[in-house]
Amino acid sequence: MENNKVTISVIKADVGGLCGHTLAPDELLEACEAVLEEAVDEIILDYYVTRCGDDIDLIMSHKLGCDNEKVHGLAWKAFEEATKIAKELKLYGAGQDLLSDSFSGNVRGMGPGCAEMEFVERKSEPIVVFCCDKTDPTAFNYPLFKMFADPFNTAGLVFDPSMISGFRFEVHDVVGHKKVFLDTPEEMYMLLALIGDYEKYAIKRVYRRRDNEIAAVVSTEKLNYIAGEYVGKDDPVAIVRAQSGFPAVGEVLEPFANPHFVPGWMRGSHWGPIMPVGEEDATPTRFDGPARVIALGFQVCDGMLIGPNDLFADRGFDKAREKALEMADIIRRMGPFQPHRLPATMMEYTTVPKVLEALEDRFIPLEGLELIEEGGITRKDRGDVE
Numbered sequence: 185m186e187n188n189k190v191t192i193s194v195i196k197a198d199v200g201g202l203c204g205h206t207l208a209p210d211e212l213l214e215a216c217e218a219v220l221e222e223a224v225d226e227i228i229l230d231y232y233v234t235r236c237g238d239d240i241d242l243i244m245s246h247k248l249g250c251d252n253e254k255v256h257g258l259a260w261k262a263f264e265e266a267t268k269i270a271k272e273l274k275l276y277g278a279g280q281d282l283l284s285d286s287f288s289g290n291v292r293g294m295g296p297g298c299a300e301m302e303f304v305e306r307k308s309e310p311i312v313v314f315c316c317d318k319t320d321p322t323a324f325n326y327p328l329f330k331m332f333a334d335p336f337n338t339a340g341l342v343f344d345p346s347m348i349s350g351f352r353f354e355v356h357d358v359v360g361h362k363k364v365f366l367d368t369p370e371e372m373y374m375l376l377a378l379i380g381d382y383e384k385y386a387i388k389r390v391y392r393r394r395d396n397e398i399a400a401v402v403s404t405e406k407l408n409y410i411a412g413e414y415v416g417k418d419d420p421v422a423i424v425r426a427q428s429g430f431p432a433v434g435e436v437l438e439p440f441a442n443p444h445f446v447p448g449w450m451r452g453s454h455w456g457p458i459m460p461v462g463e464e465d466a467t468p469t470r471f472d473g474p475a476r477v478i479a480l481g482f483q484v485c486d487g488m489l490i491g492p493n494d495l496f497a498d499r500g501f502d503k504a505r506e507k508a509l510e511m512a513d514i515i516r517r518m519g520p521f522q523p524h525r526l527p528a529t530m531m532e533y534t535t536v537p538k539v540l541e542a543l544e545d546r547f548i549p550l551e552g553l554e555l556i557e558e559g560g561i562t563r564k565d566r567g568d569v570e
């Protein structure tokens with residue numbers, strides 16, 4: 185039977201930067217394109233290769249469904265070819281995201297990040313692909329909430345009868361390795377109670393409740409704590425379907441008009457604003473940032489990717505960029521102090537455990553405080569002792 189569904193797979197990796205962690209150069213993109221071009225009509229229908237900072241994003245359409253070995257193997261091969269060049273050029277962190285020497289059937293957990301969705305193409309199928317650098321997948325918690333659950337952002341929640349029954353959020357507990365589904369609008373407050381906590385919860389998918397159609401997906405696989413440590417905090421990608429019963433393209437983009445703070449930036453260890461930019465400006469250099477997000481609009485047409493429209497290149501986002509830079513100035517003043525630096529559990533690079541180790545023998549007990557009990561009330565305050 186002819187498969188009437190199309191799959192969009194966005195698979196990304198950082199295989200080397202020019203220079204430092206700032207940019208994946210053209211040579212690497214060309215190497216990936218050459219591999220994907222060969223696979224057109226064999227494995228994939230269409231593709232578009234782009235970059236955000238030092239991350240290469242392979243945007244592919246095909247008929248093989250999510251988690252397909254051939255599609256993932258193709259992405260792996262493209263990144264391997266790019267890695268060869270990155271090593272030849274001694275680019276920084278060459279091959280950083282190809283954590284394993286050989287492909288084992290699926291890129292999930294192997295280094296590259298991945299967001300995929302399969303659907304029956306609508307009469308007209310607009311999608312927006314977001315690609316980020318210098319942040320992690322929780323960067324999408326806030327904007328996805330605004331897109332699919334905030335009527336002050338998305339007018340369609342109020343005015344489009346096909347959206348009035350709301351959306352279902354699949355939220356992953358990345359510490360406890362479990363997931364929960366929450367329905368908005370009824371469970372909006374419980375949803376916020378979870379997703380406002382970037383240390384523990386990430387939105388993985390959003391569905392339209394009326395018919396359970398997939399609406400959005402984020403690359404969260406690598407965002408997990410194992411043995412108390414973050415393994416592979418990762419610059420994320422996301423796919424969002426737009427229009428006709430989903431938020432309009434402008435509603436999908438609107439959350440980025442007021443930049444929010446995300447974890448990432450220098451050494452993956454600082455809070456900073458996320459700046460929406462066109463493809464040309466996805467070149468994070470100031471303190472290795474601030475974090476960038478690009479938004480590429482496509483019309484999926486019989487499985488082909490028509491576009492992209494470089495959506496954040498629009499002048500309408502100039503003020504958001506200015507605001508993000510002001511936010512960057514303000515928070516940079518804090519240097520190594522919180523709230524610029526991330527809490528210890530979220531830092532990607534930190535010497536603090538080594539500092540503590542080195543100082544272990546030099547720590548001495550504080551005098552007199554042995555009287556303080558839990559809650560900060562001393563036995564003396566209570567009159568238990570003289």
Ligand code: 13P
Pocket residue numbers: 205451533
């Ligand atoms: P290194 O200079 O030691 O690589 O660390 C800084 C950095 O950029 C982290 O990737």
Ligand code: 13P
Pocket residue numbers: 198205237238317318419449450451452471472
């Ligand atoms: P990437 O995660 O983009 O490689 O950046 C690492 C880093 O340390 C930037 O300062």
Ligand code: MG
Pocket residue numbers: 198201204205238277280
């Ligand atoms: Mg890098």
Ligand code: MG
Pocket residue numbers: 198205237238239317318419
């Ligand atoms: Mg990166």
